[in-house]
Amino acid sequence: MRGATILLSVLVLCATSCHIALSIRDGLLRNGNFELGPKPTEMKGTQVVGRNAIPEWEISGFVEYIKAGQKQGDMLLVVPEGAFAVRLGNEASIKQTFHVMKGMYYSITFSAARTCAQEEKLNISVSPEWGVLPMQTMYSSNGWDSYAWAFKALLSSVELVIHNPGVEEDPACGPLIDSVGIKALNPPRPTNKNIVKNGGFEIGPYIFPNTSWGVLVPPNIEDKHSPLLGWMVESLKAVKLINAPYFSVPQGRQAVELVAGRESAIAQVVRTIAGKTYVLSFAVGDASNSCEGSMIVEAFAGRDTIKVPYQSQGKGGYKRAALRFVAASNRTRIMFYSTFYHMRSDDFSSLCGPVIDDVKLLSVRVRN
Numbered sequence: 001m002r003g004a005t006i007l008l009s010v011l012v013l014c015a016t017s018c019h020i021a022l023s024i025r026d027g028l029l030r031n032g033n034f035e036l037g038p039k040p041t042e043m044k045g046t047q048v049v050g051r052n053a054i055p056e057w058e059i060s061g062f063v064e065y066i067k068a069g070q071k072q073g074d075m076l077l078v079v080p081e082g083a084f085a086v087r088l089g090n091e092a093s094i095k096q097t098f099h100v101m102k103g104m105y106y107s108i109t110f111s112a113a114r115t116c117a118q119e120e121k122l123n124i125s126v127s128p129e130w131g132v133l134p135m136q137t138m139y140s141s142n143g144w145d146s147y148a149w150a151f152k153a154l155l156s157s158v159e160l161v162i163h164n165p166g167v168e169e170d171p172a173c174g175p176l177i178d179s180v181g182i183k184a185l186n187p188p189r190p191t192n193k194n195i196v197k198n199g200g201f202e203i204g205p206y207i208f209p210n211t212s213w214g215v216l217v218p219p220n221i222e223d224k225h226s227p228l229l230g231w232m233v234e235s236l237k238a239v240k241l242i243n244a245p246y247f248s249v250p251q252g253r254q255a256v257e258l259v260a261g262r263e264s265a266i267a268q269v270v271r272t273i274a275g276k277t278y279v280l281s282f283a284v285g286d287a288s289n290s291c292e293g294s295m296i297v298e299a300f301a302g303r304d305t306i307k308v309p310y311q312s313q314g315k316g317g318y319k320r321a322a323l324r325f326v327a328a329s330n331r332t333r334i335m336f337y338s339t340f341y342h343m344r345s346d347d348f349s350s351l352c353g354p355v356i357d358d359v360k361l362l363s364v365r366v367r368n
Contacts, residue, residue: 026206029096029160031056032180034084037065046070046087046172054086054094061092061164062171072116077176078143080111081208085178087115088122088164090171095161098182100153105185107205107227108151108160109215113144116173123163126151131223132165135175139216139240139259141347144176146215148205148227148241150185181206188230195270195278196334197230199359200252204228204241207254212246214257228256230268234335237263242355248288248316255357257287258297258338264353265337270361272327280325280334282359284310285318289344291352296339301325301361302332307339310354314345318355324364334361 034054042053046064053059064087068079079085086094100106106126112135114120120135129151139145151158164174183206188198198204205215205227216238217228226232233239237260242249249255258264272278284297292314299306304325310318336356344350 026181026183028179028181029056029098033082034065034086034178035082037084048086056096058095059093060095062089063087063092063094064089064172066176072172075116077115078113079176080113080144080178081211082178085176087172087176088162088174090167090174091163091165092174093161093163094177095159096180097157097159099157101184102153102156104153105187105225105229106151106153107183107185108149108180109146109183109206109208110162110180111144111146111178111208113176113178114138115176116168116170120164120166120175122175123161123165124149125161125163126153126158128154129224131218133218133222137237137260137351138349139238139351140213141350142213144178146179146208146211146213148215148217149223150205150225150227152225179208181208185227185229190271193362195272195361195363196268196359197270198228199361200357201228201231201241201254201256202252203230204254207241207243214240214242214247216240228266231266232268233265234267235260235263235265235337239264239266242287248285248318248355249357250283250285250318250355251358255287255355257355258336258353259351260353261341262337262339265335267333267335269331269333272330272332273363274327274329277324277326277364278332278361279322279364280359280361281320281322282336283318283320283357284308285355285357286310286312286314286316287352287355288314288316289352290314290346291342292345293342294340295342295354297354297356298337298339299323300333300335302328312354318357334359
């Protein structure tokens, strides 16, 4: 009897632990792709009726359940993946509660498409942190983009809320949401082989399998915890994290595409020793996404700068560059941005730009 009691206790403990482990595992949230939908009795046309009608989610406001191929007048409502998605109308939101590891950094990834509102935006929050992501600029022509947003878990159980703060004459107008995922982020550290943290951009937000459009990483003004750990997006527009094999990546599995000219800059503050000589090296290329033309990446290290030209054929490839400088203080800010704006040659509605990768910073000895 005692053995049975102990076994039961172990099973209960295991079940609890397994639930927590499943909750924080990288990938889709529970019903994160909205393929499990409301019952017919919980629908009024396309509008969802009932706070808990969508399994695993709690909704409020005017929320619609959209099927792939569905139209609103002459407009086709785009579902990024699978057969179903949700649309957030006036002051509408979706919420899910899940377990995380307190003190850990996490990144939320979701896909969103614009519909009929004039100034669409989304308020993303994991209490007490929040950010507003504008949907005005679409970076791809397929009708949607994937976005990342990061947070630091201050509690072991958190609520993710995706909210449309807009109010339109048509209450149904608002962004369409699909594929909500999560990824735990382990903070990178400098090493004796590279002072730059996460120089290969391998530590970043969750990228959905079998998707070929990358993930937008928002600027600091919209997310104080960058999903691209170690880096700050110090610009007005996002940068795009791209991945092999869907894009040409100079080194490793991931790289960053500077998709919005000087409005798309990334930076990092690194530890240096004043008066010491350093070399900042990096790769510049194109993503093999028909982004053609004369590109220039400008790199900064403190007061020093270098312009690296790259003639892109839009078919992949890269070159390496280096900036030698003497540190002026114990903290040196390094930064990269694209001099020009670029559009894909096969799609004049899609922003693109040069790729940077394999960023390294090392001190060098100066011969007398």
